[in-house]
Amino acid sequence: MSSKRIAIAGLGEIGRTVARKLAQGLPGLSLAAIATRDREKATAWLDREGISCPLVSLDELPGHADLVVECAPAVILDQICRPMLAAGKQVMVLSASALLPRADLVDLARAHGGQIIVPTGALIGFDAVSAAAEGAIHSVQMVTRKPPRGLAGAPYLVENGISVEGLTSALCVFRGSAREAAAAFPANVNVVAALSLAGIGPDRTTIEIWADPAMTRNCHQIRVEADSASFTMSIENVPSENPRTGRITALSVIAALRKQTSPLQVGT
Ligand SMILES: NC(=O)C1=CN([C@@H]2O[C@H](COP(=O)(O)OP(=O)(O)OC[C@H]3O[C@@H](n4cnc5c(N)ncnc54)[C@H](O)[C@@H]3O)[C@@H](O)[C@H]2O)C=CC1
């Protein structure tokens, strides 16, 4: 039986972990191609890992893959998604913040029989949130606390002259909707963008963001009030080499890829 061909767009923190796992073997899946900005660096990494895989450009991806894992900077979401979706293929999107203002990509998927998959990523509990959304959800509130270096450089902080350097106590740097947070912190709170898509949307989902020097992990708390259940969930993510990205994110992608071909699926 032929395997489903998986490509990776962006060979950074998430991309390298997923590529390594695919090369080691996931049932029914093969590592078909990688699109990267720095080919020389990618070639050296693939050689070191003993992985053989073609390096291709973003617009060549549909010719090589059935599903692309988008784990690249948010600004190139469109370049990755558009050709794949127009070809009726799947894209697993990690840059969820960049997806919020792009309903046209969902329309494109619908028109051509393609699919956008947003994995749970660095968060928790999308099974319960999407189940509750089949009934009526009254509110979804999230509080994120990160070590300051996990937020440093975010556009909102720069534009508003908010410094998170040398903090000695926790500072609330943002309160607002998921839509506002995604624009203000595009590389830091993809989690709330994804949560909003699982539940009641980006305008009704709210978030508080704290820069907390006492934190060593990226911590997220979620409170959901619905007619079927009320629940509170929290997760403390160990940062990867990229301080903005929790280690669990790549593992969530691998678990979601495994579900693509698994004869037994558990969870919503
Ligand atoms: N949904 C979620 O729960 C989470 C989402 N993310 C998001 O996932 C994405 C990837 O995260 P990381 O792997 O930590 O980032 P990273 O910065 O470690 O890796 C991104 C890679 O993309 C490469 N790249 C840049 N321009 C490119 C181009 N034109 N073509 C191909 N590759 C290019 C970079 O060289 C880099 O290797 C980011 O947008 C991040 O914000 C991160 C954590 C959690």
Ligand SMILES: O=C([O-])CC(=O)C(=O)O
């Ligand atoms: O949402 C993100 O981009 C990353 C994040 O908060 C985490 O890894 O905990």
